[in-house]
Amino acid sequence: MAKTAFLFPGQGSQHAGMGKDIYDNHSGAKNRIESADETLGHPLSGLMLNGPEEELKRTENAQPALLTASTALFEMLKEKGLTPDYTAGHSLGEYSALVAAGVLPFSDAVKIVRQRGLFMEEAVPSGVGAMSAVMGLDRRELQVVTENVSGSGDIVQLANLNAPGQIVISGAKEAVEKAGELAKEKGAKRVIPLQVSGPFHSKLMQPAQDKLESVLSPVVFQDAEVPVVANVNAKEATKAGVLKQQLVEQVTSPVYWEDTIRRLLELNVTTFVEVGPGNVLSGLVRRVQRRGVNVHAVQDMESMEKTIEKLKKEES
Structure with missing residues (x-):
């Protein structure tokens, strides 16, 4: 039976104005975006909706902003009855994938990725x-x-x-x-x-990995409701302890994204839905597998409506 995977973008997909359309037109999305401000004690929504771009792309801002926009869009899809058989996310996007799979509540995830961003910024001096x-x-x-x-x-x-x-x-x-x-x-x-701003996913990020491990240690993870395919090994997992350890290792490990897509194809995934700002991951799926798959990108109200319509046609 054909399966569906939801993919969540990583740092680099952020842009000023992301989430504005859903913030203005969907109460649940508005609540999610405003809850990030409350949780962080920081006006993240202002940066997401209005910029400035330079401030938004700072790692400690870009990461929670992308998580917030992506998970808000996921909740909207879920509200429409659309759920995945698998989730995966590119680097930072793996946190969105874990929220979507029920492993972490959004409130914990947004605090963690804010700290993750700060640790990554601090790990290596600028220009090194x-x-x-x-x-x-x-x-x-x-x-x-x-x-x-x-x-x-x-x-x-x-x-x-x-x-x-x-x-x-x-x-x-x-x-x-x-x-x-x-x-x-x-x-x-x-x-x-x-x-x-730094040499991400290299051994030079070890100081950030050590700090993140300390932050993650007391956080309670749940077993995943659907399997999450991890960056560090391109294998699906559901166990809370495994998923937590993979997040730690991810900081200095390569992101095996091509392998992740190939593994999802092996698992009979034929529909890929990129959930979050931009369409970078959609393009990468097409580079890995040009034929026999359906690829969609959901980043605002219009693309969501079009995707829902196309998914219904694919099912029928």
Whole structure:
């Protein structure tokens, strides 16, 4: 029987004005967005709805803002009777996936990701780390490149394995630059430096991982109502303890997103619904599997109505 997966975006999908449409037109979404302000004691809604963009994209703001918008949209879909067979989220999006799967209440999740963002900002001094997207090179070849560069001292590693020929590397600035040059020599089509505040999903994030582990330790997780496919190993899990440990490991581990999509396909998922701002994940699904799947993106009232209509047609 065909299955459905809900996918939740990570940092980078945020933009000023996200959530404004649902805030203005849906009482439940408005309540969710305002509850984030109350929980954090911080006017997050103002940044989400009005910006400024520079302030919103700060890691400690972008992460709770994306979680808030994504889970508000999920609750709206749930209200319409649409629920997933599996959930998954890209990096920060894994927290939204866990909220959707009933593992964490929103109030706990939004506090955790706010702290997670702060820890990630503080882990490495500005300008020391970097990330670059490498386009058009096989992951095995790129793995060899990063290992050779890291063998000389500074750390660089695969960080986001997003889709075939689309991999992000992360680590010390000079090592990332050197790996990018070697990747081009090996045949990479392009190497694009990313405008990020730190070397996320690299071993340089260990201080952030240690602090996050302390924050997560007392938080009560529930077993998942539907399986969550994790970033760290692209395997589905439902046990609360496993899901918590994977969140800890995720900070310094690569995001195996291509593998996550392939695993969902193995599990007979034929419908993917991206729930949250932007459509980055929808594009990545299509890069992994061009045919035989239905891909939808829900980010406002209009796209939600269109998606619901299309899903009903697919079912009939």
